[in-house]
Amino acid sequence: MFQKIECTILLLLMFHLGYAQEPQLSKLSKLSLLTAGTGQDLAAKFGHSGIRLQDPAVGIDVVYGYGTYNFEDPNFYLNFTRGKLDYMITRQPFGLFEKSYIIEKRWIKEQELNLDLEQRKNIIGFLETNLLPQNRLYKYDFLFENCATKIPEVFEKNLGDALQFDYSHLEERYTFRQLIHQNLNVNSWSNFGIDLALGSVIDREATPYEHLFLPIYVYEQLKHTTVDGKPIVTKESLLLDIPTQEDDTFFLFTPVFWLALLMVIVFYISYTDVKHNSRTRWIDVLLFSLTGIAGCIILFLWFLTDHDATKGNYNILWAFAPNLIVALYLVKKAVPKWLVTYLSIVLALLVISVILWLVKIQMFSLLLIFVLLAVGIRYLFLLYHFKKTA
Numbered sequence: 585m586f587q588k589i590e591c592t593i594l595l596l597l598m599f600h601l602g603y604a605q606e607p608q609l610s611k612l613s614k615l616s617l618l619t620a621g622t623g624q625d626l627a628a629k630f631g632h633s634g635i636r637l638q639d640p641a642v643g644i645d646v647v648y649g650y651g652t653y654n655f656e657d658p659n660f661y662l663n664f665t666r667g668k669l670d671y672m673i674t675r676q677p678f679g680l681f682e683k684s685y686i687i688e689k690r691w692i693k694e695q696e697l698n699l700d701l702e703q704r705k706n707i708i709g710f711l712e713t714n715l716l717p718q719n720r721l722y723k724y725d726f727l728f729e730n731c732a733t734k735i736p737e738v739f740e741k742n743l744g745d746a747l748q749f750d751y752s753h754l755e756e757r758y759t760f761r762q763l764i765h766q767n768l769n770v771n772s773w774s775n776f777g778i779d780l781a782l783g784s785v786i787d788r789e790a791t792p793y794e795h796l797f798l799p800i801y802v803y804e805q806l807k808h809t810t811v812d813g814k815p816i817v818t819k820e821s822l823l824l825d826i827p828t829q830e831d832d833t834f835f836l837f838t839p840v841f842w843l844a845l846l847m848v849i850v851f852y853i854s855y856t857d858v859k860h861n862s863r864t865r866w867i868d869v870l871l872f873s874l875t876g877i878a879g880c881i882i883l884f885l886w887f888l889t890d891h892d893a894t895k896g897n898y899n900i901l902w903a904f905a906p907n908l909i910v911a912l913y914l915v916k917k918a919v920p921k922w923l924v925t926y927l928s929i930v931l932a933l934l935v936i937s938v939i940l941w942l943v944k945i946q947m948f949s950l951l952l953i954f955v956l957l958a959v960g961i962r963y964l965f966l967l968y969h970f971k972k973t974a
Contacts, residue, residue, distance in 0.1 A: 607708045610641035614696060615704050617735065618647060618681070619803040621691040621828050622767060626774045628688065629767050631799035633732045636678060636694065637708060645678040648711045651724070651731030667890035671724040673714045673734075685824055692824040695806050695817045699743075703811070706742040727760060727786070727893055732799040743811055750808040751792035760786035760893070761947055763798055769831040770950060776839045779949035780878065781885055783897030784940075787947050843954035850958040854965040863969055868914040871962055876908025898946045901937035902956060904930055919970065927967045934960055 620632040634649035652674045685692055699707070713719060722729060739747055758766075761782065768775040795801045809816045835841055850871070853864045883905055885894035910926065913919050934956065941948050 607705055607712060609637075609701065609705055609708065610639055611701060612641045613637065613639035613644075613701070613704055615699055615707060616694045616696045617803070617806055618823075619693045619695075619799050620685055621826070623688045623690050624829060624831075628690070629774065630764075631690075631732075631767075633735050633799040633802050634681065635707070635711065635735065635738065638678075646675050647678050647681040648673065648675050648715075649681075649731060650722075650734040653724070666888070667725075669724055670721040671729075672720045672722070673711070674720075675711075675715055682824065686826075689826050689829060690824070691822065691826045691828070693803065694821045694823050695803065696819040696821075698811060698814055698816050698818040703743060707738060710738060710742050723890075725892065727794075727797050730797060732802045733797050735802050736793070736796050736805075746812045747816075748810045748813075749793070749805060750810070751805075753804065753808045754792055754795065757789050757792070758795070759788060759947075760790050760794075760797075763790060763795065763801075767798070769833075771838045771840045772831060772833065773839055776949050776951050779947075779952070780882070780899055780903075781897075782893045783886065783895050783899075784946035785896050786893050787944065839951050840954075843951055843958075847954040847958040850962050854961055857965060857969070861972075863917075863966075865914060865917070868962065868966065869911050871959060872907040872911035872914060875903050875959060876905055876911060878903035879905030880908060896946070898937060898940050899948065901933040901940070902952075902959060904933060921974070924967065924970050924974070927963055927970070931960070931963045931967065934963065 614637075616636045616638075618634045618636050620634075622629050622631050632649065632651070634647045636645070636647050638645050650673050651671055653669060653671050682692065724730065727733075736749075761779070764778060764782075764786070765775065768778070790797075796805060806817050807815075850867060853867050857863055879900055882894075882897050882900050882903055885891060886897050886900070907930070910923070913923065937948075938956065940946050
């Protein structure tokens with residue numbers, strides 16, 4: 585019954601609005617910004633923004649939202665990884681929108697907008713034009729083309745100079761990485777992976793406008809925005825009062841546990857190897873393979889994708905791609921003489937990466953300390969061992 589009602593409303597909307605440039609809205613119509621809280625999945629960690637249209641005169645209640653993607657698209661995962669995935673604008677009945685967030689246990693806040701009928705018509709006409717098959721797709725960018733950045737863009741293009749943002753409420757300005765961290769648990773694989781994948785380009789301070797790539801900042805900014813000199817927000821409501829869920833990942837599944845365990849194992853094996861004048865080959869093959877694979881992934885994201893945020897990634901200095909090849913030599917007991925020179929080079933690169941971190945050219949994950957200590961101590965041991973046995 586619920587689905588039939590929602591489908592009927594959607595058909596009414598399509599009949600009433602069509603895909604016209606001049607939508608027929610009544611004086612009772614109103615627009616509002618919807619902001620959804622964060623969820624458990626990585627894709628939901630940063631919240632969501634949408635524009636709600638209500639017109640009780642014709643029974644319309646729908647939500648327009650950007651940042652939608654289709655898992656059934658050909659080569660979805662490959663295109664997503666390469667930064668070539670098309671996202672789209674969608675329109676759905678508010679009932680379905682709300683139901684999805686009830687299921688995901690995420691709050692929804694609404695800000696009713698102080699716009700006259702002509703301004704409302706312009707915005708809906710713009711959104712409906714964007715919904716046309718030839719317009720609905722756009723190239724997604726995590727920082728500059730997402731569900732949140734599209735909201736101020738829609739307002740700017742349709743309200744013009746009448747729209748004024750006041751950024752004075754931003755007491756502190758953040759880098760893109762700091763803004764991303766605000767939505768992630770430090771001791772999480774998602775946070776660790778993002779810090780490995782994203783490069784130094786996100787360590788610059790974001791402009792006040794660029795803070796709006798996060799839905800919660802769009803929500804706060806609207807409280808300090810005017811149209812024709814009047815506040816754009818006339819009323820705020822909490823539509824779904826669901827507390828933000830805490831990250832309750834079991835400690836044994838967290839990166840701190842596994843990376844600290846790796847460091848302890850490397851330290852212990854290196855100690856026993858020095859004591860017994862031996863070399864535990866499997867730990868060398870493991871460390872060099874893992875850092876080599878990580879380096880190959882970083883190189884791929886840097887040079888072979890369209891993602892701007894993965895450029896200039898100095899994790900490449902410790903996650904050194906040639907280590908993957910060197911791992912093959914370390915399988916054998918006897919190693920080539922050039923390995924001593926190679927170890928000196930990777931040790932120097934390790935030191936350089938730490939210096940770049942300290943001078944804040946690129947901020948690395950705090951969890952990386954365990955990895956750098958593990959890799960560094962093993963490099964030093966191998967250098968000592970190979971020189972001694974040469």
